Amino acid sequence: MPFTCTAHVDDQWRELQQQRELAWDLDAISDRGEALAFLRRFENCLCIYSAYAQKLYSRYSFVIPQSEQGDITILPGEPAWLATYNDIPVQAVEPTGVHIMPGEALGYSGLYLKVPSENRLVASKELPFHAGLKLLIERFQARGEPFLPVLVKEELRGFEGRMPSLHLHRIVPARLGPRAQPDIGAMQEAIVEHLLGLFRRT
Template identity: 35%
Template sequence: MSSNENPDLFWDLSAISNKQLASNFFKKVASAFCVYSPSVEKIYSNFEVILPRDSNSGLIVLPNPYAFHDMFSFINNASIKQTGIMLHPGESFGHQGGLYLSLPMRGNKRSKMLEFVKGINLINNTYKAKPGNQLFLPVLVNGDLREFKAAHPYLHLHRIDVAELGNLSQFERQDIQDSIYHRFKQIDKLLVAPTA
């Protein structure tokens, strides 16, 4: 499937000043995420990140067309939730690698910045305490790659709520949950290496 057939696969970076830094960051961490396409209601867990030679204004998320078992269909938009959680490269804060999470705080407009392991432990404990002992299942959606002051890239993290997938069987929901959860666990390998 090309970006012409699915516009969600072309990520426009024209509003980002340091496109190379943003692209490098995305390519580095993309292996730990699944990508959701709202226009076709699919989640992709097997894809490449392509930087077009004829354009420096964006990147392409190119799903593996032969990996049908790594595509999940009939994922309704209502199941994809905004979290307000941001993923940052350590370099944005003067570190030689690693990742940081910016977490929204209730009753306070300011967010809380935590080193990744501490942040993800807090997030996981928060979700497990919710009814149904939920898992935090992050997915990326076109537009989630952004930048803040001094042209530092970051990723806004969406999540999927598999309880909203009432049109799918329990087996299908479990398969989606397991795929996203195990892919996200791969982010551990990125914590010791520079992200840009």
């Protein structure tokens, strides 16, 4: 990755870690409409990966069917070629076990992250969004790896639970094939910018 791009991403990570609050004002999730409203809050705030197409979309819209039987689909934004990263192999995207959920599911307000412990014998932690994300960034930085969280399109099928959550996956740059290499810097920058945008939304 060019130095200027690396420095820019590093600056963005520092800004992300310095954020102090995230105001969401979520109501209790109790029906389909509220569950889908929760999902829509993440539209264009997290990149979405399609395992079938092996593409990562940074600009898109959720297409939600009127009936409860249909699946949620993704409509790439325009111009799609500027906001889509191609040739991302399935093995380069791994589950983190981290879930984003409304605090109301836990008896709190705001947005929370359920973060698994590094020790599998220790229970996961439910943390306010900022504290949880900061913990994850620091955890992966300690390993010498970037934390590049994304949603997976295929996991959005049937997303209409009474207490919904979104499972975060992550891009593992070391597993990207040679055809994706020229886009690594731009893709990492897009993911980080989305996270910053998520913090700035109120």
